[in-house]
Amino acid sequence: MMKVSFAAFFLVYAEIMNWDVPDFHLDVCDFLEDYGTLGLLMMPRGHGKSTILDVYNAWKLFCNPDHLILHQGATDPDAYKVSRGTEQVMERHPLCQIFNIKKARGETQKWWVSGSTDVRHGSIHARGILSNVTGARANEIQNDDVEVPSNIGTPEAREKLLYRLSEQTHILIPGGQKLFVGTPHTHDSLYTRIQKLGAKCLILKMFEKEKRFEQVIEAITDFKPVYVFSGIGTTSKLLKEGEDYRVQLKGNIYHITFDESHYLIDVYSEALWSERFTPTVMEERRRECRTINEWDSQYQLHAKPVGNVRLDPDKMIPYDCEPVLRRANGKYIMMLGERQIVGITLRWDPSSGKLKSDVSAVALVLHDDFGNKYWHRSIALTGEVVTHDEAGNINGGQVWQLCDLIEEFSVQRITIETNGIGNFAPAALKGALKARRIRCGVTEHHSTGQKNKRILEALEGPLLSGLLWVHTSVIDTPEEGENSSVQYKQFRMFNPAITEQADDYMDSLAGAVVDQPERVGKIHRTNLPNERPNWRSDSGVVEAALDFD
Structure with missing residues (x-):
């Protein structure tokens, strides 16, 4: 078979089709010809990536009729477009006519080219990413715009997409290639993960700067x-x-x-x-x-959802100082930098006893008298709720970790959400506090009503008003494989229309924010109220002598 580069193959077809070929299309050709075992191609909408992919598939089959391509799109009809496009290229390309490389048999979903010796798996096998392809085999798997709003709109949908993609590992023939093509549709983008896996990438934004x-x-x-x-x-x-x-x-x-x-x-x-x-x-x-x-x-190919983020974590104001206890005028005051802290709220939302909860989340929030709320700690407690030694004394568990936090920040009261676990956690914490000789009140709270509504009512106002601050310890603890912390990820992925989603950290924060009453800050006390004229008559001034002898 005659050897020809993909760029040359593409230019021959472009001349037949009377296309004007921009320079970056040739860069794409060079990338596709040698992207290795894992490649990521990202281009703006309307820049011809699917058209180039049609020609690329024809070139691969022209070079090797035994090459097996599994092309997966968001849905079956999306995948069929590339299948038909590849077939059209092979029907019109001069080199395919000269060497008699064309579709020999099969339908749009699966077809074979002349010269293919495989009787089970098609030269082109086109299916949607959620379709069943368990029995397929391929030398090259292409994922073309498999990340779309319908595939990632809910946690369940995202998990199903990732499961289908993981199946491709078993479909790919050893030594094969896997290519991802598309644009991002969410913060937790599939394409961000592919980059971190070490893929060779070609990312062409609409505007470079x-x-x-x-x-x-x-x-x-x-x-x-x-x-x-x-x-x-x-x-x-x-x-x-x-x-x-x-x-x-x-x-x-x-x-x-x-x-x-x-x-x-x-x-x-x-x-x-x-x-x-x-x-x-x-x-x-x-x-x-x-x-x-x-x-x-x-x-611009930034990993963002197509819609607006309801609770944008970037609106929180970062800070990196710790509170300090000082004694002045015979009493203790707590200072956070130059701000006096007038309240601390600690909220524990245990995961034990809940059907759909993975994190036993704790939120510590500091409050100043200007109305600012400082999200100072966000912690996931681990292990058993409470552990005992041989004598039956409490010596560890999540309640012990809570005692460390209470002692470190001199917390006077903690609120525990009792949904799902009854009185078990509060009783265990009281026992741990007694064992540690720590004085701290324990309040039990049973949440009612829709959780998403509670979160929005508690957080949206302070967030949009610039009153919600966040400590760098909350920001700088990225989840494994992610760019940002799991707390920020929950904020960005939060959808009020979805009832079941990862929101443990947000729920504990919302509770800690509303546990402290709102204050009229010092800035509001500088102006005296406007006094109304006193129009009521009086009886004048009377002097009276009193004798208590």
Whole structure:
């Protein structure tokens, strides 16, 4: 068989189809030809990745008719598109005609090329990612846009997707290849995991350089601004230099001055495919995006959900200091940096006795008299709820870990959510406190009503008001295989419409926030109330002498 590179094979077909081939398409060709055993290709929507994949599959079968490709899409119909596209390339490509490499038998779901010696597994086998392919075998498995909202909308759906992907390990013939192609649709993106597995990656964003500003009238970038967008959705606008803003170059820095203040500004460099995606086209696409997350994920390939995040953890304010007890004027005060702490709440949400709970979560929140809430500790207690020595004395367990926390921060009261475990945990904690000689009140709380509603009511207000702070210990404990902490992941993945989801840390935090009453801070006590005129008459001033002899 004649040897030909994929780039040459692609250019021959592009000439037959009268395509204009941008330079980055040739970069994609070089990547696909040699991506090794695990590859990740990410491109913005509309940049031809599926079309290139059709030609690539034809090239692989042209080079080796015995090559077996399992192509999986989000659904069966999605996978069939590539199957039909590959068949069309083989029917039209001159090299396939010369060497008589074409479809010999089979249907859209599975078909064989002439020269294939495998009678069981098709040269092309196209199925949806959730379809049953247990008995399949392949030299190359392609996952084309398998991450879509319908496949990752719930924890159960995400788990099912990961299970189907894990099955591919047993389908792939030893020494085979696995390719992932698509755009992210969530923070916990499949493609982020693939990168961490050491995949060879080619990630081409719509705009190579980007910078975002909020509530600005001036901005500074280290690259030349080519596209400057204001807002998102129907109110968005592509600003024009000279009309809406002005640019001054000072050294290597570009200073942008706007004619008016904008709540959201995105500044970008030149577009990846500027000939096709003109400023007019990009302005239309920007207006059609409902959320900024949709724009970021589908065009800039950031791992974000298509919709808005209801409780965005990035709105929490990080801090890294510890509280200090001081004695002044004969009494103790607690200071966190320069802020006086007037309350501490500790909430324990045990997992024991609950059907769908994995974490025995504890949240410690500090409160100052300005109304700020400081999420100081977020801990998952481990092991048995309580353990005893041979004499029956409490000497360990989750309650012992709680005592350490209570003692460290001089906590005066702890609230325990008793749903699922009755009075067992509170009684065990009281026993541990007595054994440790620690004075601390234990309050039992049985939660009622919808949990998602409780979480939103407790956290959304402080979060949007800038009153919720978070200690770096909560941020800097990433879950294994993740970029951020499990607490942040729960915030980002929280969906009020889903009843069963991972929210143990959020639930304990919500309880700790509402356990302390809201205060009217010092800033509100500086102004005296407006006094009304006293229009009521009086009887004047009377002097009276009193004699108590």
